[in-house]
Amino acid sequence: MSEAKERSMLAGLVFAALPLAALPQPYAGKTATIVVGYKPGGGYDATARLLARHLPKHIPGKPTMIVQNMPGANSLIAANHMYNVAKPDGLTIGTFNRNLPIAQLTKVDGVKFDMTKFAWIGSAASESTILAIRTDLPYRTFDELRKSGKQVVIGATGPGANTYDFPLLLKELLGVNIKIVSGYSSSADIMLAIERKEVDGRAGSLSSITPFIDRKLVRPLIRARASGPGSEDLPVDESLAPNPRAKAIMALRSAPDVIGRPYVMPPQTPDEMVKIMREAFAKVVKDTELVAEAKKAKMELEFVHGDKAQKVIREVLDQPKDVVDEFSKYIKFGE
Amino acid sequence: MLEALFEGLVLVLQWKALVFMLLGIGLGFWVGLLPGLGGATTLALMLPFIYTMQPVEAFAFLLGMHAVVATTGDITSVLFGVPGEGTTAATILDGHAMAKKGEAGRALGAALASSLVGAIVGAFALAAAIPVVRPLVLSFGSPELFMLAIVGLAFIASLSSQGGRGMLRGFLAGGLGLLLATVGQDPQAGVARYSLGTLYLWQGLDLVPVLVGIFAIPEVIDLVVRGTSIAGTLPSGRLSGALEGVKDTFRHFWLTIRCSLIGTFIGIMPGMGGAVAQWMAYAHATQSARNAEERKGFGAGDVRGVLGPGAANNSKEGGSLIPTIAFGVPGSTAMAILLGGFFLLGLVPGPDMLTRHLPVTFSMVWTIVIANIITVLACFVFLNRLARLTTVRGQLLTPVILVLVFIGSYTSNNHYGDIVVTLLFGGIGYLMVLGGWPRAPFVLGLVLGKIAENYLYISVARYEAAWLTRPVVMVLLALAIVVIVYPLFQSRRRGAHA
Amino acid sequence: MHNKASLSLALLIMLASGYGVITAWSWPWKAALFPLVIGIPVFCLAAAEALWALFGKRPADGRASDFQLSRDLPEKETRRRTAIAIGWMLGFFAGIVLVGFPLAVALFVFLYLRLHGRESWTLSLTFTAVLWGIFYALFDRLLHLPFPAGWLSSWFGLA
Numbered sequence: 001m002s003e004a005k006e007r008s009m010l011a012g013l014v015f016a017a018l019p020l021a022a023l024p025q026p027y028a029g030k031t032a033t034i035v036v037g038y039k040p041g042g043g044y045d046a047t048a049r050l051l052a053r054h055l056p057k058h059i060p061g062k063p064t065m066i067v068q069n070m071p072g073a074n075s076l077i078a079a080n081h082m083y084n085v086a087k088p089d090g091l092t093i094g095t096f097n098r099n100l101p102i103a104q105l106t107k108v109d110g111v112k113f114d115m116t117k118f119a120w121i122g123s124a125a126s127e128s129t130i131l132a133i134r135t136d137l138p139y140r141t142f143d144e145l146r147k148s149g150k151q152v153v154i155g156a157t158g159p160g161a162n163t164y165d166f167p168l169l170l171k172e173l174l175g176v177n178i179k180i181v182s183g184y185s186s187s188a189d190i191m192l193a194i195e196r197k198e199v200d201g202r203a204g205s206l207s208s209i210t211p212f213i214d215r216k217l218v219r220p221l222i223r224a225r226a227s228g229p230g231s232e233d234l235p236v237d238e239s240l241a242p243n244p245r246a247k248a249i250m251a252l253r254s255a256p257d258v259i260g261r262p263y264v265m266p267p268q269t270p271d272e273m274v275k276i277m278r279e280a281f282a283k284v285v286k287d288t289e290l291v292a293e294a295k296k297a298k299m300e301l302e303f304v305h306g307d308k309a310q311k312v313i314r315e316v317l318d319q320p321k322d323v324v325d326e327f328s329k330y331i332k333f334g335e
Numbered sequence: 336m337l338e339a340l341f342e343g344l345v346l347v348l349q350w351k352a353l354v355f356m357l358l359g360i361g362l363g364f365w366v367g368l369l370p371g372l373g374g375a376t377t378l379a380l381m382l383p384f385i386y387t388m389q390p391v392e393a394f395a396f397l398l399g400m401h402a403v404v405a406t407t408g409d410i411t412s413v414l415f416g417v418p419g420e421g422t423t424a425a426t427i428l429d430g431h432a433m434a435k436k437g438e439a440g441r442a443l444g445a446a447l448a449s450s451l452v453g454a455i456v457g458a459f460a461l462a463a464a465i466p467v468v469r470p471l472v473l474s475f476g477s478p479e480l481f482m483l484a485i486v487g488l489a490f491i492a493s494l495s496s497q498g499g500r501g502m503l504r505g506f507l508a509g510g511l512g513l514l515l516a517t518v519g520q521d522p523q524a525g526v527a528r529y530s531l532g533t534l535y536l537w538q539g540l541d542l543v544p545v546l547v548g549i550f551a552i553p554e555v556i557d558l559v560v561r562g563t564s565i566a567g568t569l570p571s572g573r574l575s576g577a578l579e580g581v582k583d584t585f586r587h588f589w590l591t592i593r594c595s596l597i598g599t600f601i602g603i604m605p606g607m608g609g610a611v612a613q614w615m616a617y618a619h620a621t622q623s624a625r626n627a628e629e630r631k632g633f634g635a636g637d638v639r640g641v642l643g644p645g646a647a648n649n650s651k652e653g654g655s656l657i658p659t660i661a662f663g664v665p666g667s668t669a670m671a672i673l674l675g676g677f678f679l680l681g682l683v684p685g686p687d688m689l690t691r692h693l694p695v696t697f698s699m700v701w702t703i704v705i706a707n708i709i710t711v712l713a714c715f716v717f718l719n720r721l722a723r724l725t726t727v728r729g730q731l732l733t734p735v736i737l738v739l740v741f742i743g744s745y746t747s748n749n750h751y752g753d754i755v756v757t758l759l760f761g762g763i764g765y766l767m768v769l770g771g772w773p774r775a776p777f778v779l780g781l782v783l784g785k786i787a788e789n790y791l792y793i794s795v796a797r798y799e800a801a802w803l804t805r806p807v808v809m810v811l812l813a814l815a816i817v818v819i820v821y822p823l824f825q826s827r828r829r830g831a832h833a
Numbered sequence: 834m835h836n837k838a839s840l841s842l843a844l845l846i847m848l849a850s851g852y853g854v855i856t857a858w859s860w861p862w863k864a865a866l867f868p869l870v871i872g873i874p875v876f877c878l879a880a881a882e883a884l885w886a887l888f889g890k891r892p893a894d895g896r897a898s899d900f901q902l903s904r905d906l907p908e909k910e911t912r913r914r915t916a917i918a919i920g921w922m923l924g925f926f927a928g929i930v931l932v933g934f935p936l937a938v939a940l941f942v943f944l945y946l947r948l949h950g951r952e953s954w955t956l957s958l959t960f961t962a963v964l965w966g967i968f969y970a971l972f973d974r975l976l977h978l979p980f981p982a983g984w985l986s987s988w989f990g991l992a
Contacts, residue, residue, distance in 0.1 A: 033977075035979070039375075039376075039668070039748075040375060040376050040378075040379030040380070040668075040672070041375055041378075041379050041668050041671050041672045041675070045379065046382075046675065049379070049382075049383065053383060066977040067977070068749070068977055068978070068979040069376075069749055069979075070749055070750075070979060071538075071748050071749070072534055072535055072537065072538065072748055072750055072752075073534035073535070073537035073538065074537065074538070076534050076537070077534050077535070077750070080534070085981075109527075109532075110534045110537075153797060155793075156522075157522060158520070158521075158522030158523075158525065159522070159524070159525035160520075160525060179796070181792075181793050181796040181797050182522050182523055182792070182793075182796075183522045183523065183788075183789035183790070183792045183793045183796075184522075184789070184793065185606055185785075185786075185789065186664075186665075188662075188663055188664040188665060188671075189605060189606055189664055191662070191663065191664065192472075192605055192658070192662050192664045193476070193477070195473060195662065196473050196474075196476050198476045198477060198793075198797060199797070211663070211683060212663075215683070215685055293386055296386070296678070296679045296680075296681070297675065297678060297679055298678055332525035333525075334520055334525050369971075371971075371972065372971070372976075376976070380976075500885065500889075503878060503881060503882055503885075504839075504882065506878060507843070507846060507875065507878050507879055507882060510846075510850075510871055510874065510875035510878065511846055511849070511850075511875065513867075513871045513875075514849070514850060514853055514868065514871050514872055514875060517853075517867055517868050517871075521863070521864045523861075523863035523864060524860070524861040524863045524864040525864075526860050526861065526864040528856075528857075528860070528864060528868065529853065529856065529868075552922070555918065555922070556915055556918045556919065559914055559915075559917065559918035559921075560906070560911055560914040560915055560918065562914070728950070730945075730946065730949060730950030730951075730952065731946070731950065731952075731960065733945065734941060734942040734945045734946060734964070735942075735964060737921075737922065737925060737941070738938055738941070738942065738964065738968065741925065741926075741929070742934075742968070742972060745934070745978075746972075746976075746978065749978060749979050751929070751930065751981075754926055754929070755926075758922065758923070758926060761922070763842070763845075766838045766841055766842045766845075767838075767842060769835065769838035770835055770836075770838035770839035770841075770842055771835055771839070772839070772842060784867075788867045792863070
């Protein structure tokens, strides 16, 4: 190669490399914080810590990532903090109760945020809600249960939790003969009550009930809109709705399930930082190490893009007043 | 079953598992000691590290850490009157009182020795009960658990002072505790009860800020007022040694055993919560006073008030393993995290853990026992030196204690509301002490209130009125009546003798 | 002192349970049952205690199964020192709110040692430094506890 050509090639390479070198690495040398609206030990916290361990690899600049817990009021406190106090510099990420859009919709006292204005990264998992009953009961399918007309006792933790809300709608809107016994301190206590034959079944997230399905203690009967491994073939509550209003109400309850583990940044966070985070999230859920760890912890992460999350939020918040009013009759914001 | 017992021991004694256990113990020592380093939070932080360990090592680490927290938490309770953990508050009543009389060494010795006895007795009771534990837990449904809470509440009568006025105040304190337990969103109608317009109170009052306030703050005020060291002006200048405390444990051996059994039983019952065991044990210990004079001594430095809770809060750890691993129902946040750890290591909680995987279960029980033995022995080496902290100038210790108090309460919810609660209940605790009101019934009411309410609703919703006639329920009701009447009967008997 | 404290407590409880009963009245019965069943008797008991404290003949001898505050000093001095103790605690809390937890810890420890304890400069400074160091390393660096910025720094736009 002639010298001139060499030089121009070199020049060409340098020019090509310049933009790369000039690429801003806004996260280099920084510490990012994930604020969790719950105490350590729960599902939201475990997900956040898992992500915090593996996300830095996928963010240019490899920032340090830490988790801070800000529990209280079913994560309303954390959400308010993310909306009003946290700085939109891209270094604070928040995760909170997926049902907060419902809290906003039903105008719960204490809501100081607007879900649509958060800078949405997306969701790290979707939730699949099912109802399961004890295997020694004679009903094998939801239809059988419904047709029999006999009463089943379903244990629940309290209004606002899917253990309570899902069966409540089945009872009120689909007319299934369900008696809800509420007050158990955790869904694990309900499982124990099932073993004791104190109650006949419970509703809840597929991931938490699966071990008991495998153990053949309970069998799943019906699910909500979002499906998960093992629940795809179950009938969906909405499709059995007797009228459009009932269907809208059930859909409203299920909507947040799609954004099972919401992750946001404060409003007005610069777009490029949100973009970086979204890409990082999308990559990290496929990260082999994370997948292995998640599997052991019986978690399954999948990335739901921020745009889709925002679509779901708008769907929830744009419901007509009469639907909201009837919805509020049944569903209260809680756990 | 004996082979499983032996196999379990062998599993634990592999040197790698022992090393990790020692690491866990080292960590757990500080976690229990320092308020603010909560057992549950630290466990959650440790979880990622166990991914790379073998199952037995990981268990040894997690359990080693967890088993020790209750033991060392007693140390801070005795020395400074600050509960190192939510489960060690009862030791403050008599333990710290002893420290103020210059008997810190003895109190520490008693707390540690009884913790050890509690852990061992609890472990053996557990091992012995394994064949019946599943039917036992399964037969305790919500009605029975409600009645058990009532029995616990009945202990309020024992914890009250003597005489009509004493009983009145005891019940008032208990009633206040019960009322405060209703703060928060109720699980029947979803009403945010007594939240006073704040988000902080939505989920109710957290136990730790209240305990720290009601017990530690009056102690701090008293320390500042006295202007001396914790131990005050000692007559001879010598502190009584830890060995004395150990001897006490054996002098009152049967009491220690009984309290260990109480702790184990409460631990086995899912849903009773960790704080209950120590207070029921304390109440039981006060019942062992033989006359009115002795009864007044409780709260002023009777070593039995240390032995009871010391034993119970360790024995309950072994007991609470049962609902966690045999049923997958964790009895406390710490257990919930441990459960997460078990999943990580491929263990499936369920009846198999008591049959096929019995050696693993036993290895966990052994871990708790051995971890406690090691801790207690290690502590004894410098127990007397620790006791000397009570002779340090009050002015130096007060800021340290206050920082511990504030941070210990703040880490409950990472919210300034925690500190406000502590200060508020500090004021109430101070008034109670000034007025001669007993604080123990208040704690009992606070701790048992939610449990009683929830189980009552579940029982009525599920069984309507039929639950009242279940056999165990009636037995427990009789027990509750005995517990209430016994102190009255005792005082009459003492009156007759006097 | 005994009596006054008992009276104040009884009145406080009457207030609290009274408020509790009145608020609970409007709730759905399931939420209201427990608060009412407990609140009403507590109110009555508290009233009884208040009356007893006011008109009881015998000096309140209800020695609790609980520790007794030391009575070595004359009452006036005790009250003064108690007020000082309470003042320091409230001051510490005010500090936390105004300048944030870590700084407040350092300030409080130093000021307490120096002003109240009258310790030497060296001792106060070293003690504060060591304590603050441990506190910071443990609760900020290791546990990453969220410590909100103090009000002062946000008023003056520092943080």
